[in-house]
Amino acid sequence: MSIPGDVQTPWHFRRRYALLGIGLVGLAAAWVLDLSWRGLLPRGAGFSLWKRFFGAALQPALSYEGSLQISGATPFLVRVAQSLWATLQFALASMGIALVSGLVLGLLASHSFWRLTPGVRGQGIRLACMLGFRTLSAVLRSVHELLWAMVLLAAIGLGDTAALLALAIPFTGILAKIFSELLDEAPRGPSQALQALGCPTGRALVWARLPIAWPDMAAYAFYRFECAVRSSAILGFFGFQTIGYHLELSYSSLHYREVWTQLYALFVVVWVLERWSSKLRQRVIA
């Protein structure tokens, strides 16, 4: 006997089948790509390289490796510190730009800003505007920061501006998307109450929805800052003077101990940032 209202979900929408399906696709992919566990273990000549590289992890370099020492050159550790500082500077500056532009674009890409509610005049134009800004944010973030770096290198050449924009542009798009969603998810009651006392929509959004969404927005922005630090490091591969530049140089000179020193330094920086941001987050949320 069927109970009224007890509608069965079609089987292909059920969670267990969805999970099973994903698992099967994964296995099929491994088979098609001819993956095997043995491929993970190095053999032959690969093994000695493996040993050298991971052996270097136990004794990171404190000065330049190799017999060729240039007198008067910046000491190794100082240079590591300098390149880390440059990495952080790019990350900080581009995050600063992305935060402001992401906030503005996030507001413009949110439902609430355009008042997409029946009864408000001009729904068609409002929807078109919102979709326009959503598309803009999608375009900005659909291209990875490294690809933006390539494009900007070609367009404006190797310089601080190119590195800054390469990070700031896609991060603006990502932050705008998340910010607009968080703003739209915040409860409506308080902002409607402000509109009921004559406050225009934009100001009601900033006064009532932004503060409610703020802790989540801050948490996400901190996470994005970590991503910015990592990406900033990798930008060095393109010749920007971040730690990635020197990492790549050490790696291609087979100076694996230098490589590890710089990896450890990067790890420490990201870890410190993580601790600092979680402290800050606790203060923002509490």
Added chain:
Amino acid sequence: MGALLELRDLAASQEGFPVLRGIDLSIGAHERVALLGPSGAGKTSLLRVLGATLLPSAGSASILGTELTGAREATLRGLRSRIGFVHQDHALVPNLRVLQNVLAGRLGQQGWAGALRSLLWPSREQKLEVLGLLEELGIGDKLFERTEVLSGGEAQRVALARALYQRPAVLLADEPIAAVDPARSRALLELMTQVAQTRGLPLVVSLHQAELAQEFFPRLVGLRAGKVVFDLPSAQVGPDQRNALYALAVGTP
């Protein structure tokens, strides 16, 4: 001088559903009116028309001398900034301080710069003015408290403070004691009528409790299914009128 709030043969709908019809109501300065009726009778909708946030679909509504039908958005906003409205669930921003929630009362009366300044850097004068209001409402010690830690009654007082900070010409409240325990609801109603009286504001409040309404309001308006069933001085409301509102419609069309 005529009535401050005047509805004539008013009808209104929400999301396509008619919620009010054939309403004639006129409220003058210094009047204190309670709206009574079961859930879904149209009390909130009527308050929203009086607060110029729900526009009539037929008939006329003249609020503080402005006809709502055909009014421009800017005119409506200006009108709303002069109407204090206390919402049922107080509708405060939970993670702002009490100070900022009260300051938000004047958001309809300032530009972007003023709005941002009072959100981020409220001046000493603003703080003192809000403190004065809160002290009048008996919660002076909550000025810098985060709003979400307040009790239901305290939050409702903050919402009242926000409405008063508007320097309104009318005070409206939608079931202000719904989220307040019975012992405190009497105190809250007392406070509301008192602040309205000292400022000479007309006060319109929707309530579920007929006894409390009769105690605090000289005039009662009974609503049922979007229509006014009675509009009488408090003393004349008896069991007949209450039954007309709340009795289940058995065997009647």
